Amino acid sequence: MIQAPAQPAAEAQGFGVRVEGVCKTFRGRGSAVQALEGVSLRASPGEIVTVVGPSGCGKTTLLELICGLTGADSGTLRSDPAALMPQRDLLLPWLSAIDNAALPLRIHGLARDQARATAAPWLERFGLGGFEHARPAQLSGGMRQRVSFLRSLLAGKPVLALDEPFAALDAITRAEMQGWLARVLESEPRTVVLVTHDVEEAVVLGDRVVVMSARPGRVVQELHVKLPRPRRRTDPEVVALREAVLQALGVAA
Amino acid sequence: MSRRTVSALPALAVILALLGAWELYVDLGGVDPLVLPAPHAVAASLYDDRGLLWSNFLVTAKEIALGIVAAMAAGFTMAVVIHFSPALRRGLYPLLVASQAVPVPMLAPVLALWLGFGLAPKVVVVALVSFFPVVVTTLAGFAAVDPELLKLMRTLDATRMQTFRRVELPAALPSVVTGTKIAIVVAVIGAVFAEWMSASSGLGYLFEQSVAQLEPARAFATTVILCALSIGLFAAMTLAERRLLPWAHQPKSEGDR
Structure with missing residues (x-):
């Protein structure tokens, strides 16, 4: 990427993400952990795919593969450039909210004032107006996740890889943030791969839900969610889908 | 009274009790003042010999300041070089550790031989x-950077230098400060030692002279000034850290692990 766009463009068109039969094993001293066993997954441009599975099913590994942080042992993987939103917010404690959000712009060569000017309206839009110069330690958990999400967005890549973005939040904030993310993605469509262990989150946010088994991670089911947005978690169809996912995970409903 | 003053009270009480016991022991125990001067005699010397103490203080303070600045510059540079090059790490780090085994007492006279009796050999010691301490803590600071953060920088297409400048360097700064704090304490010892080997001024020199001239109160007064110098430098470093790196000491809020 030579020049960051002044505003992250809605780059919904492109290739999307295509993962086919990917295996990945981590070899340590005298031990090998198979994280992924023949995982296939596809996200069309602009589609929101949620990946749900128990802890340790290789979800994070899958995102690292998509982001090009690690290579697959076998199988094929093609993806548009992807930005990672890590599980922990990983904001830099010495930077203000605005400078954290603008970090990708600075890396792409924008001067500080320019980067800030680009990020400022986004902070305002994300309900962070007035907190531009607050350090991460002074922000609430929900605010930090929003800054972290904005940082991923300002990286200007067509694919967003979200790693359990709301797992560390309390239940109330999490519900708020899920609604917030759905609205943001409505106005800023991206190809999204969001991994979570929260079944409800997967159903409420995803166009498609990919259910993975425990280690070694395998895709056990794929469900299309053809429900209009915004979705209510009490909607009978949402509840029915949630039960279906739980069943696929082997959890008795 | 502020909370900080209150929290300092117990330590203050202990110091006063110790000084009181010392004073009573010398006054009432019939101790030869040449062996152990009473606190009031030390206080008197602090006042009477203030000109002498001040001029020698300036000499020692200069040696320490120059020495620490040199150590910080060289130590930081060395740490960065080692951090960037695994080959140099393997080549230099063992030598660095081994160099600590060379006793400074053996080195000081040699340095006097090479560099004379002026400022230079003291600064070098x-x-x-x-x-x-600066090299080791700085390296530890680089090593302690969250690997997830480095991964994040890779997904943001950051170059090696950008990652260093924007993440590793600021993350390691508190460690550099910690190393400098440790350095301050040993620097004072080093300066006094170097002055004992070869000097015509400085607090270490004044101490030795005072003992030789049977002026124990002045010797103790010199020690008090040395302690104050050490504590003052340490406090200045702590203050600078709070002002320049406030984020390093913010209590972590909920959910921030």
């Missing part, structure tokens, strides 16, 4: 003893 101070820098030598201060160098190691």
Whole structure:
């Protein structure tokens, strides 16, 4: 990427993400952990795919593969450039909210004032107006996740890889943030791969839900969610889908 | 009274009790003042010899300041070089550790031989003893950077230099400060030692002279000034850290692990 766009463009068109039969094993001293066993997954441009599975099913590994942080042992993987939103917010404690959000712009060569000017309206839009110069330690958990999400967005890549973005939040904030993310993605469509262990989150946010088994991670089911947005978690169809996912995970409903 | 004043009270009480016991022991125990001067005699010397103490203080303070600045510059540079090059890490780090085994007492006379009796050999001794803590803590600071953060920088297409400048360097700064704090303490010892070997001024020199001239109160007064110098430098470093790196000491809020 030579020049960051002044505003992250809605780059919904492109290739999307295509993962086919990917295996990945981590070899340590005298031990090998198979994280992924023949995982296939596809996200069309602009589609929101949620990946749900128990802890340790290789979800994070899958995102690292998509982001090009690690290579697959076998199988094929093609993806548009992807930005990672890590599980922990990983904001830099010495930077203000605005400078954290603008970090990708600075890396792409924008001067500080320019980067800030680009990020400022986004902070305002994300309900962070007035907190531009607050350090991460002074922000609430929900605010930090929003800054972290904005940082991923300002990286200007067509694919967003979200790693359990709301797992560390309390239940109330999490519900708020899920609604917030759905609205943001409505106005800023991206190809999204969001991994979570929260079944409800997967159903409420995803166009498609990919259910993975425990280690070694395998895709056990794929469900299309053809429900209009915004979705209510009490909607009978949402509840029915949630039960279906739980069943696929082997959890008795 | 502020909370900080209150929290300092117990330590203050202990110091006063110790001084009181010392004073009573010398006054009532019939101790020869040449062996152990009473606190009031030390206080009197602090006042009477203030001109002498001040001029020698300036000499020692200069040696320490120059030595620490040199150690910080060299130590930080060395840490960065080692951090960037695994080959140099393997080549230099063992030598660095081994260099600490060379006793400074053996080195000081040799340095006097090479560099004379002026400022230079003292600065070199101070820098030598201060160098190691700066290198080691700075390297530890680089090593402690969250690997997830480095991964994040890769997904943001950051170059090696950008990652260093924007993440590793600021993350390691508190460690550099910690190393400098340790360096300050050993630097004072180093300076005094170097002055004992070869000097015509400085607090270490004044101490030795005072003992030789049967002026124990002045010797103790010199020690008090040395302690104050050490504590003052340490406090200045702590203050600078709070002002320049406030984020390093913010209590972590909920959910921030």
